[in-house]
Amino acid sequence: MDDKSSKIAIIGAGVVGMTVAKILQRDLRNANISILADAFTQDTVSCVAAGIFRPGTSFRGPTKEVTKKWIDESWYFWQDIIKTSEAQNAGLMTLSSYIFSKENYHVTRNHLIEKLVPVYRPVDEDELKLCGEGWKYGSYFSTIKIGCDKYLPWVEKSFTENGGKIVRERIDNFASLRSEFDLVFNCTGMGAKALCNDYDLVPLRGQVIKVRVPSLKMAFYGDYDTYVIPGLDGVATLGGVRQYDSYNREVCKHDTAAILERCYELLPFLKKSEIVAEKVGLRPHRVPVRVEPEIIDGVKVVHCYGHGGYGVMCAPGTALDAVQMGCDMLKSNIRSKI
Numbered sequence: 367m368d369d370k371s372s373k374i375a376i377i378g379a380g381v382v383g384m385t386v387a388k389i390l391q392r393d394l395r396n397a398n399i400s401i402l403a404d405a406f407t408q409d410t411v412s413c414v415a416a417g418i419f420r421p422g423t424s425f426r427g428p429t430k431e432v433t434k435k436w437i438d439e440s441w442y443f444w445q446d447i448i449k450t451s452e453a454q455n456a457g458l459m460t461l462s463s464y465i466f467s468k469e470n471y472h473v474t475r476n477h478l479i480e481k482l483v484p485v486y487r488p489v490d491e492d493e494l495k496l497c498g499e500g501w502k503y504g505s506y507f508s509t510i511k512i513g514c515d516k517y518l519p520w521v522e523k524s525f526t527e528n529g530g531k532i533v534r535e536r537i538d539n540f541a542s543l544r545s546e547f548d549l550v551f552n553c554t555g556m557g558a559k560a561l562c563n564d565y566d567l568v569p570l571r572g573q574v575i576k577v578r579v580p581s582l583k584m585a586f587y588g589d590y591d592t593y594v595i596p597g598l599d600g601v602a603t604l605g606g607v608r609q610y611d612s613y614n615r616e617v618c619k620h621d622t623a624a625i626l627e628r629c630y631e632l633l634p635f636l637k638k639s640e641i642v643a644e645k646v647g648l649r650p651h652r653v654p655v656r657v658e659p660e661i662i663d664g665v666k667v668v669h670c671y672g673h674g675g676y677g678v679m680c681a682p683g684t685a686l687d688a689v690q691m692g693c694d695m696l697k698s699n700i701r702s703k704i
C-alpha cells in the first residue's frame with residue numbers, strides 16, 4: 367500500500383498507544399506518525415500494573431472468538447520479543463506462578479490460557495502447603511510478565527529513531543485533529559470517558575505496593591485479589607484492590623494495610639522487605655473492550671480502549687486489529703480521492 371502521504375495520530379502513550387505505534391510503524395513504513403498524549407511512562411496507568419500475562423476469565427472482546435484471538439496473538443507478539451536479546455531492555459521476563467484458593471476451585475483455573483502457556487496444571491498435596499495451612503485448591507502455571515517501566519521507553523526510543531513524532535498535548539475533541547491527520551487512533555484508556563462521552567467505561571480502582579525482594583523468583587496468588595509478582599529489577603508488586611466506579615487517585619492507608627496483611631499471610635518473609643513505592647491506577651474497565659472504527663466530526667478514528675485489568679498483556683492482539691481497521695480506513699480514503 368502507498369502510505370507516503372498518510373498522516374496518522376495516536377492519542378495515548380500507555381501500553382496500548384505505544385503498541386499501536388510499534389505495529390503501525392512496522393506495517394506502514396512511510397507513514398508520518400505522531401503520538402499525542404498528556405502523560406507518559408511513569409504517569410500512565412500502564413506503569414502501575416505488574417503486567418503479568420494472566421487474563422481474568424471475564425475479559426471480553428465482542429465475541430468469544432475475537433477474545434481468544436486477541437489473547438493468542440498477544441502471547442505470540444510477546445514471545446517474538448522474549449526470544450531476542452532485547453527481551454530485558456523491553457521489560458519482558460518469563461515467570462512461574464502459583465494460584466491458591468481456600469474457597470473456590472474455579473479461580474485456580476483459566477480456560478483462556480490453559481492451552482496456550484507452556485505449563486498449566488493442578489498442584490499436588492505438598493505444593494498446597496507452600497503458603498501455609500488451609501489452601502484447598504491450587505494451580506501452577508508458567509507465563510510471562512511485561513514491565514511497562516521498561517517497555518514504554520523501549521518502544522518510544524525505536525519509534526522516534528524511525529521518524530515518529532511525540533507531542534505532549536491534551537486532546538479535548540477529535541475535530542481539532544481534522545485538518546492535520548488522515549487517521550486517528552484513540553488509545554486514551556480512561557481518558558476516553560470524556561473524549562467519547564462513553565458511559566460504558568468505568569474506572570476499576572487499583573492500588574499496589576512495590577517492595578524490594580530480589581530473592582523472589584515466582585508469582586503467588588491467594589484469595590480476595592491477593593498477589594505478589596516479582597519484577598526484573600528485584601522489586602515485586604503486592605496487591606491488590608478492585609474498586610468499581612472509584613475515581614480516587616490517592617493512596618488509601620486502609621488499602622495499604624489490607625494488602626500488606628493479606629500478602630504477609632501468603633508469604634510471611636515479605637515482612638522484612640523494604641517498601642519502595644505505593645501506586646494507584648484506574649483500570650479502564652469496559653465490556654466489551656472497544657476496538658472499532660468510527661467517523662467523528664469528519665475524522666477517521668479507530669478506538670482501542672477499555673482493556674480493564676488486562677491491557678498490558680492484551681495490548682498487542684487488540685492493536686493488531688486496530689491497525690488493520692486503520693489500514694482499511696486509509697484504503698477507503700485513497701479510493702474516495704480517485
Ligand SMILES: Cc1cc2nc3c(=O)[nH]c(=O)nc-3n(C[C@H](O)[C@H](O)[C@H](O)COP(=O)(O)OP(=O)(O)OC[C@H]3O[C@@H](n4cnc5c(N)ncnc54)[C@H](O)[C@@H]3O)c2cc1C
Pocket residue numbers: 377378379380381382383402403404405406410411412413414415416417418419420535536537538553554555556557558561571572573574605606646647648649650671672673674675676677678679680
Ligand atoms: C493495580 C493494577 C494492576 C494491573 N495489573 C495488570 C496486569 O498484571 N496485567 C495486565 O495486562 N494489565 C494490568 N493492569 C491493567 C493495565 O494497567 C491497563 O489495562 C492498561 O495499562 C491500559 O493501558 P492504556 O494504554 O489503555 O491506558 P493508560 O496507560 O492509562 O494510557 C492512556 C494514555 O492516554 C493519554 N490520554 C488520555 N486521555 C487523553 C487526552 N484527552 N488527550 C491526550 N492524551 C490522553 C494518557 O496521557 C496516557 O498516555 C493493571 C492495572 C492496575 C491499575
